[in-house]
Amino acid sequence: MKKTHLxxxxxxxITVLFGGADxxxxxxIVLQPSTSEYFVIYNPTDNxxxxxxxxxxxxxxxxxxxxxxxxxxxxxxxxxxxRDFTARFPAGSxxxxxxxxxxxxxxxxxxxxxxxxxxDLSIKEDFLPAIDGQSTIGGAPYYLDNxxxxxxxxxxxxxxxxVQDVDYILWGSNDYAVDKSGIxxxxxxxxxxxxxFAPIHVDGQKLKRVAEEGSETQSGGNGITxxxxxxxxxxxxxxxxxxxxxKPKISGVTISPASPVIGDAVTVSATVADDSLVVAVNLVxxxxxxxxxxxxxxxxxxxxxxxVGPFNTAATLDYYIVAEDVTGLKDSTLINSVDIQExxxxxxxxxxxxxxxxxxxxxxxxxxVVSIGSNVLRTDxxxxxxxxxxxxxxxxxxxxxxxxxxxxxxxITGTLEEYQGVIELxxxxxxxxxxxxxxxxxxxxxxxxxxxxxxxxxWEGSYFQISGTVAERADNIGxxxxxxxxxxxxRTTVRIWNSTNAxxxxxxxxxxxxxxxxxxxxxxxxxxxxxxxxxNSPQVLLGYAEDVEYYVSGEPGNEKTKLSVAPYPFVPQxxxxxxxxxxxxxxxxxxxxxxxxxxxxxxxxxxxxxxLSWHKENVWDGRNELNxxxxxxxxxxxxxxTNRTTGKTRADxxxxxxxxxx
Numbered sequence: 001m002k003k004t005h006l007x008x009x010x011x012x013x014i015t016v017l018f019g020g021a022d023x024x025x026x027x028x029i030v031l032q033p034s035t036s037e038y039f040v041i042y043n044p045t046d047n048x049x050x051x052x053x054x055x056x057x058x059x060x061x062x063x064x065x066x067x068x069x070x071x072x073x074x075x076x077x078x079x080x081x082x083r084d085f086t087a088r089f090p091a092g093s094x095x096x097x098x099x100x101x102x103x104x105x106x107x108x109x110x111x112x113x114x115x116x117x118x119x120d121l122s123i124k125e126d127f128l129p130a131i132d133g134q135s136t137i138g139g140a141p142y143y144l145d146n147x148x149x150x151x152x153x154x155x156x157x158x159x160x161x162x163v164q165d166v167d168y169i170l171w172g173s174n175d176y177a178v179d180k181s182g183i184x185x186x187x188x189x190x191x192x193x194x195x196x197f198a199p200i201h202v203d204g205q206k207l208k209r210v211a212e213e214g215s216e217t218q219s220g221g222n223g224i225t226x227x228x229x230x231x232x233x234x235x236x237x238x239x240x241x242x243x244x245x246x247k248p249k250i251s252g253v254t255i256s257p258a259s260p261v262i263g264d265a266v267t268v269s270a271t272v273a274d275d276s277l278v279v280a281v282n283l284v285x286x287x288x289x290x291x292x293x294x295x296x297x298x299x300x301x302x303x304x305x306x307x308v309g310p311f312n313t314a315a316t317l318d319y320y321i322v323a324e325d326v327t328g329l330k331d332s333t334l335i336n337s338v339d340i341q342e343x344x345x346x347x348x349x350x351x352x353x354x355x356x357x358x359x360x361x362x363x364x365x366x367x368x369v370v371s372i373g374s375n376v377l378r379t380d381x382x383x384x385x386x387x388x389x390x391x392x393x394x395x396x397x398x399x400x401x402x403x404x405x406x407x408x409x410x411x412i413t414g415t416l417e418e419y420q421g422v423i424e425l426x427x428x429x430x431x432x433x434x435x436x437x438x439x440x441x442x443x444x445x446x447x448x449x450x451x452x453x454x455x456x457x458x459w460e461g462s463y464f465q466i467s468g469t470v471a472e473r474a475d476n477i478g479x480x481x482x483x484x485x486x487x488x489x490x491r492t493t494v495r496i497w498n499s500t501n502a503x504x505x506x507x508x509x510x511x512x513x514x515x516x517x518x519x520x521x522x523x524x525x526x527x528x529x530x531x532x533x534x535x536n537s538p539q540v541l542l543g544y545a546e547d548v549e550y551y552v553s554g555e556p557g558n559e560k561t562k563l564s565v566a567p568y569p570f571v572p573q574x575x576x577x578x579x580x581x582x583x584x585x586x587x588x589x590x591x592x593x594x595x596x597x598x599x600x601x602x603x604x605x606x607x608x609x610x611x612l613s614w615h616k617e618n619v620w621d622g623r624n625e626l627n628x629x630x631x632x633x634x635x636x637x638x639x640x641x642t643n644r645t646t647g648k649t650r651a652d653x654x655x656x657x658x659x660x661x662x
Contacts, residue, residue, distance in 0.1 A: 021212050022225050024049060026153055026167045027100065029207040030243065031200065034142035036114035037105040039151065041167075043095040044212075051089035053157050054166065055130060056103070056123075058143055059084035060150045060176045062192075068152055069180055069222075072161050074131055082138040083145075087127035105143050147200060148172030155224055161185050165222045168229040169238075171198040171207065178230065180222055187222050189230040198238035210277060210326045211237040241276045247331040248274040248281075248323035252303075255319075255336075261343040262314055263573075263632045263660055269305035270296070270321050270333070277326040286318040287311065287340075296321070310660050311340045312631050346629075350390030352416065353423060353458075363415050366425065368393070369575040370408040371441050371463035372530055372543035375401060376500050385530045386410065386425075387463045389572055389621060389629055391443030393530065394461040397424040402432075406544065409436040409574050421533045423461055435574065442575035443621040444528065450489030452531065456538035459531035466492070466540065467526040467551045470519055476508045483519050485527060485540075493539040494527050502545040515545045524551040557583040557613035561650035563592075563639040569657035572622025572629050578656055580637060581617040584610060585650075588641040594620065594656075595636045602630060605637075609644065622658055632660045 021044035028040035039056075043049050057068045059078035068086060070077040078086040095101045104111035104119040111119050121127070123137060130136040144151070153166040162185045170177055177192035198207055214233045221228030252271040260266050272281050281296040281304040296304035304321075311317065316339050322332040347366065352359045368388035374396075377383045384404045387393035396404070396412070397419075404410070414428030446465040468487035475481045480497040481504065498504045503519070505511050518525060528547040529540040542548065562583040570576040584590045592606035603625045605618065624630055639652045 021045070023223070023227075024054075024095065024153060024166050025209065025213070026151065026169050027209045029144070029151065029169065029171075031144050031146045031171075031207070033114065033203055034144070034146070035106060036111050037142055037144045038111060038119060039103055041095060041101045041103065041153065042209075043097060043099055043101075046097050048094050048096050051093040051095065051101075052091050054089045054153065054155050055086065055163075056089070056127075056151070056153050057084075057086040057130075058145075058149055058151050059086045059136075060152075060178055062176060067178055067180075068154060069163050069178070069183065069186065071130060071156055071163055078130070078136060081140075083140040083143050085123055085127075085138050085143055086130040086136045087123055088130055090121070090126050090128060093121070106141060145172070148175050148197075150176040150178060152178070162222075164224040165227075165229040166224050168232070169198060170195060170234060171238075172200045173197060187220055187228070189222065190217075190228060195230055196233045196235045198234040199240050201240045204243055205240050206243045207238055208241045208276070208326070209237060210239045213237060239276075247329035248272050248278055248325050250321055250323050250331055250333050253321065253333055253336065255338055258338075259341065260309075260311065260317075260338060261341050262312060263310050263343065264340070265307050265309035265660065266311070266317065266338070267305055267307045268296075268319060268321070269303055271302050272304050272321075272323045273302050274323075274325045278323060279326050280322075280324045282322050283308065284320050284322060286335075288313065288315050310632055312633055314340055314342050316340070346389075348390035348392070349386075349388050349394050349461075350392040350627075352394075353392055353461075356418070356423070359416050360418060361416065363413065364425075365411060365413040367411050367435075367573075367575075368409075369439050369441050370396075370404050370406055370410060372541070373406045373408070374404040376543045377497055377541060379499050385461060385463065386412070387441050387443070387575075389442045389575060389623065390627065391445055391464075391621070392462045395422050395424040396428065397426050398428055400429055402430075404432075405437065407438045407440070408434050409439045410434055421457070421460065439575050440577050440619070442572070442577060443623065444577075444619070446526075448489040449485065449487050449492050452492055452538050452540075453490050456531065456533050459538065460533055461531060463528065463530050465526055465528045468524065470521050470523050470525060473519060473521060476504060479506075480504075481519075483527075485525065493534075493537070494529060494542055495532070495534070495539050496542045500543055502542060512545050515548060518548055518550065525549065526551045555615050557585070557615045559585045559613045561585060561639060561641045561652055563637055563652040563654045565637055565654045565656045569659035570622065571659045571661050573661040577619040577621045579617065579619050580605075580654075580656075581615065582606070582639050582652075583615040584613065584639075584641045585643070586610070586613040587644050589644060591640045591642075593638050593640075594624075595638055596630075597634050597636065601625070602635065620656075630658055632658050634658075 025042050027042040030038050061079035066079050102119040103121045105123050108122045151169045154163045156163040174195045174197050177195045179189045179192040180186040181188035214237045216232040217228035219226050223229045254269050256267045268283050282293050283306050285292050294306050296306040318335050318337050320333045320335045324330045368386040371387045372385040374382045374384045382398040384396040385393050410432050412432035414425040417424050417426050468485040471486040472484035483494040496503050498506050526549045529542045532539050532541045560583050564581045566579040570578040589609050593604050594602040635656050637654045642649045
């Protein structure tokens with residue numbers, strides 16, 4: 001008789017739970033109410049198993065030394081109590097692979113009256129005597145003891161001198177434990193006093209196997225596959241659960257951020273509750289027709305969560321959650337959707353400056369990096385500067401003294417105003433947040449002095465670099481020093497206020513001899529500072545002594561085509577840049593470009609002809625040819641050199657990673 005699949009999923013065990021087992025397992029037992037006792041046998045193997053030579057018994061009687069393993073002798077193999085049974089499965093019965101067989105003790109009608117559905121077999125109605133002609137199935141209306149007993153599934157071919165244990169369950173105590181140690185033809189069992197036993201239950205509950213066979217001894221035993229079935233830690237592998245075990249309940253599904261944009265990672269969370277043990281909660285995502293499954297991790301208060309992404313394309317993310325408990329019951333949410341959108345247009349300082357008439361007087365929130373901190377240019381009020389990824393900056397003016405430091409990555413809210421040609425963010429007071437510290441100032445450009453002189457309002461407030469020769473110098477003029485720097489395109493003034501303590505202090509005392517020596521007429525220097533306008537003429541405001549260096553445009557190279565990029569990711573959204581260096585042979589055209597991983601052009605970092613082999617260093621701010629931030633991901637730096645005489649071309653390629661802002 002083949003087992004018929006029941007439509008009662010609460011009686012089934014998941015294949016995953018018993019995936020490693022190699023023999024039949026008793027997976028569920030109901031002891032009470034006595035009128036509806038049953039047990040379930042599960043086949044975890046990949047093949048159907050014929051039950052013709054299988055037996056089931058609870059007729060253990062240690063007091064009178066009556067044990068099932070004596071069945072081959074036809075004597076002393078069972079208790080004679082009317083409430084005990086030693087029964088043989090019906091001829092031809094079987095259990096399909098990965099299937100269960102529900103066996104009730106009383107007649108099927110009694111079982112169905114309590115559990116609604118029909119069982120596969122009944123001990124009273126379908127099973128055979130252990131030995132033909134003997135009455136081995138008791139006559140009482142119920143059998144399984146509610147407080148302590150043994151239930152053994154075993155196999156005997158009818159002629160062998162021994163039986164084979166298949167599964168052995170002991171509950172309530174080890175008073176009914178079986179130990180075949182010392183019995184001729186049998187291996188030693190675990191001593192009865194050391195055997196573990198399963199708990200007992202009350203009405204409305206049942207015993208449920210929640211693990212395979214735990215640390216059961218795998219060899220040298222009397223089991224059908226060599227196990228010592230009496231060694232199973234039944235107190236760990238069995239548990240008491242509700243008889244009406246329900247599927248997991250999933251609630252409180254949330255997604256963060258609620259409106260994700262390109263570059264965001266997404267965290268999905270949910271509360272999963274169950275009346276037994278939840279063994280798996282998975283998030284299933286479908287993005288651009290690609291399905292993926294990720295395990296969700298349990299946190300506090302039954303909340304499971306997992307983070308997926310980041311997503312680099314604008315598209316719809318479909319997702320749902322599947323939860324599974326130890327009994328194999330599953331539940332899932334409906335499919336939810338969220339759109340991964342293009343990020344909103346970022347308000348940059350360059351946009352504000354280029355459209356000043358539209359922004360003058362507006363309240364805005366900006367992100368950038370402090371280029372000159374507070375208490376540097378002025379000590380009686382805040383007159384700091386910030387710069388964002390557009391390469392432009394502005395003055396942060398407020399009457400409150402704050403602790404802004406160069407390199408602080410900040411988010412700040414204030415009102416845009418103009419004062420004597422200086423564009424300022426005012427009224428921000430304490431309305432700012434330091435997101436990170438010690439960050440490089442973004443998009444620092446090296447410009448010619450002619451570029452500054454030709455467009456002073458463009459560079460006003462921005463932090464940039466000029467290089468040239470110190471032409472003139474005048475100290476302690478109106479509380480500071482004026483350094484005239486000249487290059488082949490023109491000359492400009494670098495203003496060093498004494499309040500900076502970069503060169504002199506407020507008492508007009510020289511405090512930096514190193515910088516003093518560097519800023520002597522005739523020396524070639526590079527200066528980083530903020531553009532300003534004084535008496536309608538451009539100048540550069542210096543904030544820090546370390547922003548002045550001897551000017552050397554690289555150093556002699558070794559006639560190689562060589563490229564190197566700093567070996568770490570950077571986040572342009574936080575104002576970060578990535579350092580790179582390159583070297584080229586003499587008499588070459590040099591082209592250095594950035595491409596994405598599919599070969600699409602991003603931007604050009606160098607394109608020119610050079611007579612001498614040289615080694616240079618620079619930084620990339622993560623922007624493309626249109627001055628837009630690139631998406632997070634992997635990119636390639638491509639250096640190509642072509643000899644102008646021979647036409648010989650060489651190249652070097654190095655990867656770079658653009659990270660995500662968290």
